[in-house]
Structures are given as structure tokens and as C-alpha cells.
Amino acid sequence: MRANKYLYIVSLDDDVHFVIFNGLNKEFLILEEKALTSMMELINNPDTYASTHPKILQSLAASKFIVEEGFDERAILKEERDSFVHALEFKTTILPTFECNYNCWYCVQEHEPVVLDYTRFDLIMKHIKKYLLENTIHEYVLSWFGGEPLTQPKVIEYIAPKLISFCEEHKIDFSSGITTNGALLNIDNIKLLQKCKVDYYQIAIDGDEKTHNKNKQDSLSDSSFRLILNNIVNLLRINSDAKVTLRINYTLATLKSDTLVTDITRYIPKEYRNRILVDLQKVWQVKEQNVSILLLRKLQEKLVECGFELSIQHVFSMCYVEKEHYNMFYYTGGVEKCDKRPIGKLRGHLDANGDIIWSEKPIFEDYDLFDDKCICNSCRYYPLCYCGCPILREERIIENHGKIPCGHQGQYDLLEHRIKDYCWRVINNKKLKR
Template sequence: MKPSHYNYILSKDSKSYWYNGVSHKFFTLPIELGDKIKPLICNPEILKESAPSFYQKLVDNEFIIEDNVDEIEVIRKRNLETIQSKDYFLVILPTLNCNYKCWYCIQNHIPSMMSQETITRVKKHIDYMIDERNITSLHIEWFGGEPFMYFKQVIAPISEYAIEKCDKAKIPFLNSATTNGYFLSSDKIKDLKRLKFSGFQITLDGDKGNHDKVKFQNGCDSAFVHTLGNIDKILSALKDMNIVLRINYTHKTLTNKIVSQINEYISPENRKQLTITPKKVWQESVDKNFQLSTISILDEFNDYGYNAARMEIVDNFVPCYANREYYNAINYNGGVVKCTACNDLYESNPPGQLQEDGKIEWKNNFDKLYQEKSYENPKCLNCKYLPVCMGICPRDHAKKRNYCKMDAQDSNIETSLIDFIEHCK
């Protein structure tokens, strides 16, 4: 037996934190005990004799593994399993238009709406994926632009069709959306339930003052108040609904003031359905020291009953869902892309095209580029954090870019691991 190469054994104050990057199992020990056991993990037989029950715990959780286990091969195998998983994740963009014009947005807001012809092709595509590709589940994520600008015209008819088709095929169906929340009024609640919506990602741009500077709409006094009011009504009516509240920030706009402002509009009984996740806007420079400020704000959200996303690590052995074979994004015009965060959406000649029979025709095996393994290089393969990172984004890898993903984040991986374990229920 031997210790896993991907054991992260960290210390803070009076505790020793143990996390395995392959199994994603973790636990804590008093620091004195952790310091005594840490060197023994390199001598598993001694540990087995002196503390057999603890030794077995380490074996069960993959902190100690068989001598013949090649962990790189284990990681490669799990990476391939995720890439080839037939749980189909389909992003659909009803429009590239939006009711807001946020300064940091990567997208050009083109007046547009998915046509009936393209809607028919999307339905044919769902048929094809279920009947011929034998997918094991279907998850539709609505994106844009602002997808709920065309709820009745696009979202409802495609969702109804997908639900019926999945019911007949006896496979699970999941409906979710990334939205600014403006159009999620109470009159849509019954339809959201009928169409099996179970989650949203909704963005705030800092506290009320900052958010309302970034997002403004004629006839709406405060986008901040309007959006949070919509969220609270949905959570009150749909108790199985979970919403990720993404807070886009610069180092000047993320302060503790936002906690009390959100509390004002989200009822205490609904807060457990809301997960807070801060995200630095891409234009902002990296500041590793800012993580402690972020943790402090998340601690306060936890104290008031919210969930908090503590860690930006990979737990499914792919760096991005775009890496997966059974993932596609269909634009309003029938163009198909793998990444919604680049200019492919605006190309007159997109990399993929949805055909009349529902199949996707890719140019020059474009889809295969996104299945390549960005971690297959000496730096990544020798990195202790490989299984919780898995390399750079597939798009950047396809463009032959070379950098370390960890360098682009405000967060430090070891600080994040400790923070995650401390707050894990």
C-alpha cells in the first residue's frame, strides 16, 4: 500500500484538514493528532498496526491506495467517463438580445428571436438524441441574451415537447436557466412548475447602488429590488426550486453591505434555497489577498441562513462542461457552438449547424477539438492539484494557449479547501 499523490493535508489554528483530490473525501483532526499521523501515512503498514480503524478509513477514502494503482490512469479513465457520459446537457439561446446593457458583458446584444423553423429543428434534435443517440437524461439550460424575453414563444413550446418526449422514453428531464431575473414575475410561477424548472442562475452586480448603475430598465425604479422580489416570490411558491445568486464583483464593489441589502428582500424561510457565489468580472486583475474578504462575506451570508459556494474546484474530472461529447449550445438562428463565452455565437458561418433532420453538422471536426485533454502536458501531469483542476478551458486549449488556470483566480486552492471543509455540513 502507498499514500495517494493527491492527498492535501493542511493546517489552520487547532485543526488538521485532510482532503483527497481523486475521491473528494475529507475530514478534520485535532492538529496534534494530525501532525502525528501525517508522517505515518508514508508508512501504511506501521499505521495499520498502530491505528487499524483509522488506517481502514484512509483506505476506504482513497488516501491510501494499492501499490499497483496508477493514479494518472485513474484520472484519465474518470475524465473519459465524464466526457462520454450520455447525460445530455443542451444549452438553448432563444435570443442574443437583452433588456440590459451591462458594461462587462462579453456579448453583443443582437435583436433576434428563434424562428418557428429553428424551433422545429430543435425538437427534431431532441428526437434524434433520444431515439438514435440513446441519451440517458436531458438537461436543458436556457441562456442568452435574456432567454425569458421569449418565454411563451420559445421556452414554453420546446420545454413542453421535451417533457413529453422524455416521459415517453422514461428518462429524466431537467429544466434550468441563466437569467437576469427581470421577467420572472409571479404570473409565471405556475408555468415554471408545469415546465419542471428546478433551478436558475441569477446575477447581481454588487450592492444595490452598484447593481442599479449597471442594470437599469425604463419603468423600473430599481433592478436590484425588482429582481430580489421576483426571487423571493418564486422561492415561496416553489419549495423544490434552488437558485444560484451569482454576485459579479470588482475589488471595489464587493462589500459586506450587500448582505443586509439582500436580507431586506429575501424571507428567512427562503434563504436555504439560495446559494451565493461571488465571481470576479474577467476585466478585473487578480488579487490573491482579496479571498479573505470574500470568505468574510460568505461567512455572513451563512450566518443568515443562505448557502455559499466555497470552492472553485473541479469535482467531475473535466475542466468545463464544454469538454463533454454530450453537450451542445444551439443559438437562436440554428448555429451550434461549444462555448457561449466567445465570438462563435456571432459568426455568420458558425462552427456547427443544426440540420433539418435534427442532426448537427460540424465543420472540420470542430466538436472533437473540445474533447481534447488540456491536462496532457508535463506541467499538469506533475501537478499535485491535477484532479481538482484538470487543465485550462477547452476553448483556450483549442487555440493553443498555454497558462495555469490557478493563476487567473483570486482564490488560493489551499485556503479554499480549508474554507470548504470548515463550512461543509
């Protein structure tokens, strides 16, 4: 036996407790400093202690902290990636608009008024139906995005029922979600979305009520914070299948707020909190390394104490943009892999047959992160970052003459920070289930 190649040791709280983190399966051990040396001795030299510590070694082997000599970690990671990228699930994101009722300071989109041409939506549906059949897809996932998609609810009402009917006819599993700021999630739109089988919602707030309202000023209410949270409650009351991820976009100042959690709980009754998953996400302008784990941990603890579960899904994950069966469709008829590209520079469009014509094909679909050209092939941090953002990676490949560079450009300290964030989310969620 030997140690797993993807183990990381990180201080969890001011060098009192340490974490041994397993990158392969995201399991971890928490140890005081005095016990850490002994445990690492066991992990690094398991055969030496086979007769004296058999139960501990059996447990370490079950969790893959130690593995057989012939165990191939790289093969496990490659299989994980292949399964994710080539899954027989067709995921599409449709942007019915680039308009938005807010103008958030951290948003990278340039919102613009739209002129809708429903023949474009017919082409999108034509493409989707062809793609599902030609690729023998088992599951279809329809996501709505924008801009703010609920500025154009009639587009959702036009497209979704037709695709639902098609999937039912061809025995394809259908599911749907929406990313919305929640302000336009009134009773009529809740019922419309329920009819369109939209059951997954990602809705963001920007801090405590005062901070949020400074950023999102609303003509519908003197408090957009109150409006959005009340809409979430109505959604969960009306649609019993609805699940909400409440994304808290935080800055360094947000983490210091004394009122964030009390402001949230003022509007969301306790009986609805177990259907809301809270995802703490820094705004992109904040460097991850500058975020205080202590403040983040305290915020997590408060949320769990109030009955909210913390999301762990996207702390370590591959981006859905990398999926073979994924595309993003714009109301203009344009096609892209990600909304990071400006709407005026989309690389694909749909022709009259509903086929995608690429003026410049995305290149990240054609390379292998486990090829010798890619630094990930031998990088011990790969299962913590999966080579970072594929769109940024694509730009760097072009600059690097075809060679795939590090997605984080060697800034591995932020990955250690991510381990701490993940561990505290898991630890706090366990308190919720006691």
C-alpha cells in the first residue's frame, strides 16, 4: 500500500486543527497538530504498520487515503472527466433577452434592449429536437438565462411547452431551471414557470438588506431585498417541486455584516428554509486569497443555525461549458459556449436547417487535459481546479501556441483556501442534520 498522490495538508483554524484532504473523492480528516505527524507517518508508510494498526489502515484504505501499489489515480480522474464531458445529457441555455431590470456593479454584461424575432426561437427548437434524436440523448436539461429572462416570460411560454411535449413523445427525461434576480417572480410568473416545468431556481442577493438595496434599486418596491425574498417564499408555497439556490454574492465588506442573516430570516419563515440551498460566492473582482476564512466560517455557522443548508456543489467542479452536449442560444440566433463572450462577438449561428455554423469553432472541445501538452497531466492540484475556466484557458492556449497552460497560472494558494471553505461547509452541514 502507499499514499494517494492527491492528498493535501491544510491548516483549518490558526494551526490548531489541520485537514488531510483527499482530492480524488473530496473526503477529509481533521486532526490536531500533535496527531498530524503520526497520521502522516501511517499514510506514508502503511505496510510498516500493517500488524500494529490494522483498523486505522483499513479505514484509510476504504476512503482512498492509502491505495494499492498498482492503483492508477490518473485513470480515475480521466474516467471522471470523460463521464462528465460525454454524458448522454443535452443541456442548453437559452437567453431570451439581454435586457435586465437591474444594473449590478459587478455584472460583466452590456445590457441592451431587444427586438424579438420568433423565427429565431423556432430555429432554436428545431436544432434542439434534431440534436436530441441524432445523438440518442436520454436526458434534456433546459436552462433560462439572460440578462433577466423574466423580462420576456412570453418567450419561455412559447418555447418550453413545445420541448416538453417533444421529450414526452420520445421518452426523453426533461428538467428545467432558471437563473433570475427574482424581482419579477410574481404570482403570474411563478405559475407560468410551474406550467413550463421550471423547478430549479438560482436567485442572488448582494448582501444584507441595506447593501443589497444600494446595488439593486427597484421601481416595484422600496426594498428589492424584501421583494425578492418574499417572491421566493411565494414560489416555494405555490410550487411544491421548486428548489432554490440562494446565491449570496459577497464582497469582503459583506462578510463583516452583522445583519445579513437576520435580514434574510426576517423574510423567509423557518418552514421554507430546508428547501433553500445557500451558495456563498465571492464577486469576481475579489481575490479569493483575500477572503477571511474565519469570517466566512462564522457566516456559514449562522446560516446553518437558522436552518439553511450550504451548497458544496460548485466549490470543486468541472464547468458544464465543457460538456460535449451543451450549447448556449441567444435570442439573436447566435450560439456560444459561455456568456463571457460579448453578444457582438458570438462565434456561431443557426442556419435555416437549424444547424450550428461556427465562424470560429471553440477549441477546448478538441483537446485532452491528460495529454502531454497540458500541465494538468502531471499537476497534483488538478482535482481541485480541473484546469480552471475553459474560456480563459482557451484564450491562453492561443497565446501559448497550442500548449495548454495552468488555468490558475500557478496560484495554488487559492486552492488551499478553497479546501478550507469546502471543509467548513461540510462540517457545518453535519450540524444541521443532527
